[in-house]
Amino acid sequence: MSTEVAPPGEEEVGAVAVVSEHLTPDDRIWLLRSMLLMRGLEERAMSLYRQGRVPGSFYDGFGQEAVSAGAAFAMAPEDRLCVLHRDLAAHVIRGVAPARILAQYLGRAAGVTRGRDGNVHFGDPELGCVGMVSMLPDMMLVATGMAMAFKLRGERRCAITWFGDGSTSRGDFHEAMNWAGVQRLPVIFVLENNQYAYSTPLDKQFAVDPVERAAAYGFAGVTVDGNDVEAMFEVTREARARAVGGGGPTLIEAVTMRMHGHAAHDDMKYVPKAQVEEWRAKDPVDRQAARLAALGVDVAEVRAAVAAEIDLATEEALASPMPDPETAALDVFCSGEAEVLGDGVARWSGWVERS
């Protein structure tokens, strides 16, 4: 039961169709800003990595920024997110300061995890994000559990989790899908199908297009152009409406392409050049920029503002200290009260209507 999103009331503006009628021009600009911040921060971090200033491994979501930007933009402040390693835009949208993101990559004390976990393995609890673990897709179960709690308490809110095509082969994917389907939970499963799990292509990963599995577990599955940020927003907005309305989970298969290697150490030689070129033409940032330009937005100014923000953030992050070694063994256990996840920033104009 896979459907293409048929955007209602589509407006033809220039060469790029406006997909959603629920987005104001400001919303659209925020979507571009978020993607530009994600890309710019990752490029800056990659540069620092190549300078030897970023410890460990480096992962980015170059070329698939729309999958996290669009989906995260549809989340309410009280919704909860399990963000994955190519979804930096979700953190940006929820309100994590760019300087903290860079400090996180650099392993500084000011990083979101205070140096305790690396690269994108972070989530600011105060902004309602749960930091990922490396075993994928473990976080699908955490999101399912959060949704379960919302339902038990009768709350109109949802949980969202991102995961890749490779991770659908693991048991936790099926346990989460099954549990969510059995209990009809308000959870949104965003499957980032970026064509490769490290070097493993799709035809080695599954025999069935995973979006078809939603039906097997008893709920809706939808395929979307993962490189269209507004389409991502729209499909997620609908999934959310279904969720909080008691309609249960949605599996969103966002089709995109991982334009860089699995990590900075991977040169992705296994990807045919033609495939890379094909997807380059569908770059999500370029497409949204074109869309905004057609709306008369000064895209260059947006880019400049983002660049300046990133420069400032870089300065701040590089100036911040490394964590104190004396603290390495501290805070394994919580000794006070357990604090629940907090609300995040949500700039979509649609929330204004609710207050």
Add this chain to the structure above:
Amino acid sequence: MPTMTYLQAISSALRDEMRADQRVLLMGEDIGEFGGAFKVTDGFFDEFGPERVMDTPLAESAIIGCAVGAAVVGLRPVCEMQFADFISCGFDQLVNVAGKMYYRQGLAVPLVVRMPSGGGFSGGPFHSQNPEAWFMHAPGLKVVAPSTAVDAKGLLCHAIHDPNPVCFMEHKHLYRRVRGEVPDGVFETPFCARVAQPGSDLVVVCYGAMVEVALEAVADGLDGASVEVLDLRSLVPLDEEAVLDSVARCSKVVIVDEANATCAAGAQVAALIAEKGFELLDGPVVRVATPDVPIPFSPPLEAAVLPNVERVREACRELLAY
């Protein structure tokens, strides 16, 4: 004060907590209408309903993972593994997601995983394990193991209040064999050791079902010797002070593990004593433990591997004479 069995004390803890705190949620297989494999939640379904006494799919990883999600948004889930042995199916979620979350992200995960452990009833290799050592070894998890009815309730209440993930090792053998006075209502037993029986010539350090075994082994006085029995009760945090106090008093130590010997909880206690109690010792640290074998099914085989009264008594006798 009512007298009840160890199993009833666990039920009492769950019931009183659920009455007192709406956030408490039970998740497990067959715990709802069926009342649980061991009837711990018998009657709960009627009182609290299917949502708070949740029959989950057969999916240990999901039980733990969803419990993590529920915990970080404000619920207090108490997961039940039908047998402790099945925790291996949820190991990843417990160790990597729950255990490490606070350290990495500053996000507390207040959940409890109840694990009915232990052998002695021909359960065979997959229904008789004592897996607590795996979780002692995982940073961020607390591990407790009551040996008495009152501690079963007090430790479970405390575990539910604790903002960290707690592994609650309830021993199946003790369910109906141990009884005692247990207060009504919610109360907390601290995560520390308790002197089950004071002594001065030798101390037997143990926990769980081995406490009864130790008490019986030294009941005849062992030729007039004064033997102490220390019930660890809490494995993480481990009550180092209590262990070293007992060693200072007695200078001879026998440590009993029902778990497989290598790297069992008792091995950690032995290392602690060797490191911090060396000058208190009047003899080698002796361990009595199940050998490193899967727990066999047939009664004579199982009885041959699990520590029993005679093995503990013999170890004490020999060490006393040293």
Add this chain to the structure above:
Amino acid sequence: MSSSRTDLLVDVTMPQMGVSVVEGTLVAWRVGVGDRVEADQTICEISTDKIDTEVPAPVAGVVAELLIELESTVPVGTVLARVAVEGGAPADVVSAPPASAQPRSAAPVAAADNGSAGSDGRYYSPIVRRIAVAHGIDLSTVAGTGRGGRVRKQDVMAVVDGGGAAFAPAAEPPLHIESPYRPEPVRAVSPRPEVTPTRVLAPAPAGAAADDSAQLSRMRRTIGEHMKRSLETAATCTTWIEADMGRVEASRRRLGVTALAFVARACVGALREFPALNAWLQEDGTYTRFDREVHLGIAVSLGEDGLIVPVVRDAHELSEEGLAARVRELASRARAGGLTPDEVRGATFTITNPGQYGSIMATPIINQPQVAILDLEAIVKRPVVVTDPDGNDSIAIRPMTVLGLSWDHRALDGALAAQFLAAVKRRLETAA
């Protein structure tokens, strides 16, 4: 023990030649009733399952009674003869030790076959050592009730609770008999481990239970201190050599002296040959080697109270008979408490000879600041291989003894020790 100013009869009893020996046979009298005897002079010869040996007179006096028939076999402890000590005898006379008592060393020797006191190679657990240090208890004096005679925590606690020796060595005033142990300032009890854990005693014999009410004499405690200190400061090694005592046995019967005198004479000669064993290594590191003079310390048992080492000065000037006479005289005065301070000081080498009880080897403790001590044990008839001048081997029965030399590895090496022993052996076995 008794004391009297009139005639006193002192028993000569059948000795216990080894733990398992219960009887002995009288094979020969060496004296007759009315004979005058010196202390240490042989009264009779006996034969047991283990060895044949001589029984010495415990005191000087006149043989009053010979009580046993020749060739009769009597239990250990039976009175064989009596010696009358004349009126005017000294106040304190030590009668022969009761036959059933533990075999005692006449010298600072670590007994290897019982759990008695002395720096004894026992392992003390950490808590036992701590308690001992805290209460100033010498662990070598605590009987152990643990496995293998091990001192358990309860054993040392019993000493603490029983008000046992909480002595403060530093406050100890000098002895009435000036000890040969140099009166340097006594240090506090060392907290270091007593001995390496590998030397474990054989199980204590049955009946060797600790008697909590017994107190150690001041002398015993001081001796113990000295023994312990010796083991802690010296790098003590022990080397043994077997010697054929056939020539000595023949000579001494003729001369009426004990084997000790011959061994002493042989040592004196060997010490002149190897003066490195005739030296002092003092605490401050001062090393003094005596190339010409030999002042020989001879360990004398004082019964339960302990032992003392009177010194035969200028032993190099004495013959076997002279040495024997000097030793006899010093020993008797030692037992009477009549030694002068000069007579217990200044030895350059010590010999200990507890062999009358049948022990065959020992690991004596060096009498500091000397660098060596020789132990003479029992002479035992053994089958040995003898080679005739033509090179033919045959088995002969020879009286053999094992000479044990403990020496300080800080002052000399094993090769030298062995050479010294070979020189002693040579002198005993030949006339050279």
